Amino acid sequence: MTHATHASPANPSVYLAGFDVFRPDAIEHGQHLKRLCSRYGFEGLYPLDNAAPAGLAGRALARWIFEANVQLLRRADFVMANLNPFRGAEPDSGTVFEVGFAVARGTPVWVYTDVAAPLTAQIPCVPQGSRLADAQGYTVEDFGLNLNLMIACSVEVVIGDAEACLRRMAADRDGQAG
Template sequence: MSNLKIYLAGFEVFYPNAVELGKEMKELCAKYGFEGLYPLDKEIKPLPTGRETAAAIFEGNVNLIREADIIIANLNPFRGEEPDSGTVFECGLGYGWNKKLYAHVKDARTMAERLQPGTDPETGLYRDGMTIEEFGLSNNLMLSIPVTIVEGTLEDALRRVRADLEAEQA
């Protein structure tokens, strides 16, 4: 159980201090007895075109997800109201490969509650003119059903993973 690998999906890779953040996240995984796999762990050298470089990054991340036993995703809003699309893809890939899926969010209120300030009280439509999915879930059902979503931080999610694994062993 202590050799399990966790892929750390999320938009942390876009921060200017992404490498440092990844190191801290991996150290936190080690504190709970896991090996953290961070998207920037692989060494990708720039290739002749941006598309070729992007393809190499994609393949490297896919390989890290394949290697992982568990995915913990940062599903906090990224550049808007929804999670990072790359992170969502990684969750879907992990689901397809039967990985255990966890996520952390700062605010686990329902989507309707979080989006209420932008919702027309008469029509119930969001400011974009569309309905809001309302199943009492914090994220879209395609994430909220297969992913164990933990309100809090990465550390809170790691605690939950550890507790769930220990409960499975009992």
């Protein structure tokens, strides 16, 4: 998939989407991701770089976080998203929103996951006529893709970790420059 990129700064910015912000060591992990970005010639934009104003709580705090993350997404030249399963078989819904937001804006997106198996191997399913269905009777996509088709067909999917994804992003960037 060929992507049009935003302006080509010396160190293009990468929004680091993912449920990593919920890790017990989220700040340290974010710093690690940003160091990896730097190693591959990118500036990492991590959602927890933003510090919420004191005194915000509840919905007001949630709204502030949303707006701050959207600002970072608008600023980013690229998005890299951790789409490993989170709290179930699917990726984090907030991360999927960020991927969709970026795709809608025309921002190139790379996602990474350790899961290479197609959805039909990830989700217990049974044949129901000409389709496969989950335990609740809902159709399980059978396209041989490891992610929902709306994600898999709109982004670059890397099987591996954040560093493998950044390596691929850098190679894609360098290949387009030449």
